Amino acid sequence: MMKRDEAFRILAEHVRHDIVVSTYSSAFDWLEIRPHALNYVAVGAMGLASSHALGLAIGRPDRRVVVLDGDGSLLMNLPTLVTIAEVAPSNLVYFVSVNRTYEANGGHPIPGSSFVDFSAIAKGAGWLKVHSHSELEAFREELPSILSQQGPVFVSLHAEAGRATPSNYAFIHSDKAREQFREHLAAV
């Protein structure tokens, strides 16, 4: 299984000007890997990163929106997959990091940790472009093709936590994080 931060470093090479919506453990990794004014941190109510992203994708159809969700978070908002498939935003690419634990809440296993198949759920929810990766080099090779597809695109990243990154909760919950994103987005 690949490391999440290694997968994100590869992703960062390809999403230089995109809006990236991240949450909790994914956010802590991503904010360190790609500090950028178009990073949108979706926290406060767990599970809603993809819903924030849908609003962004509708509101800014001229810009790609990349979501970095976690499997525990997705389980808290599974119907979002149906809602997004219905709206079908062509500019939305959704990555779920599958480590089968509630990493930010003590490492407890998610329900169905031994069998749940998020790619199968996405297909059943109506997503037409669905990918799954667990090997870093294969992910590196296919990523340009994934990102060239018309959205919505769903990608399961079977990735465990890599190198520990600082958990800056004060920043992700701050007004500053939201205000600087909004101001920057309005300017581009």
Next chain:
Amino acid sequence: MTSQAAADPVLIKPVLSGHAIIRSIKAAGIEHVLSVPDITTSDGLLWPIARDPSFRLVRVCKEDEAIGVAAGLWACGKRSLILIQNTGLLYSMNAIRAIAIEYRQPICLLVGLLLKEDDVPPENSRQFGVRIVPRILQVLDIPYHVIESDQDSSALTSSIDAAYDESRSVAFLIGRSPVP
């Protein structure tokens, strides 16, 4: 006898038209409506909105999704209105707590009150799920307006404008079924 009856306020039913509500929310610059269907507002509001090409209607599966979508839209400078039932308001409470209150995002809620009796204030309803709504909104410090007539619905435009101008939330409680 007839003139006395006409003058009796008890016998004069207030009119609440969906058209007046829609006119007010358009005047407030609402472009997007995010909704889970509610029987109180279905015929008079949601179906007309669904047929109106000047709105983009996003049908979400559950109400807390709408809170997230509204926040994302507002980050792009887009105004939205969330059209749900009081049961859905209760369901989405944690998202409202975080996004609307702690993060002070402008979340505008149009809430149909399921089975509320006409001309009875929501806090006096026999329906427990209706009766608690005003108190919950007070605890959350979300200003709310009870909409039971066209006169009430005229407050929508200025209240939505104020919510967006001041980046705070507001709720409108629809106390009777609007006529289409």
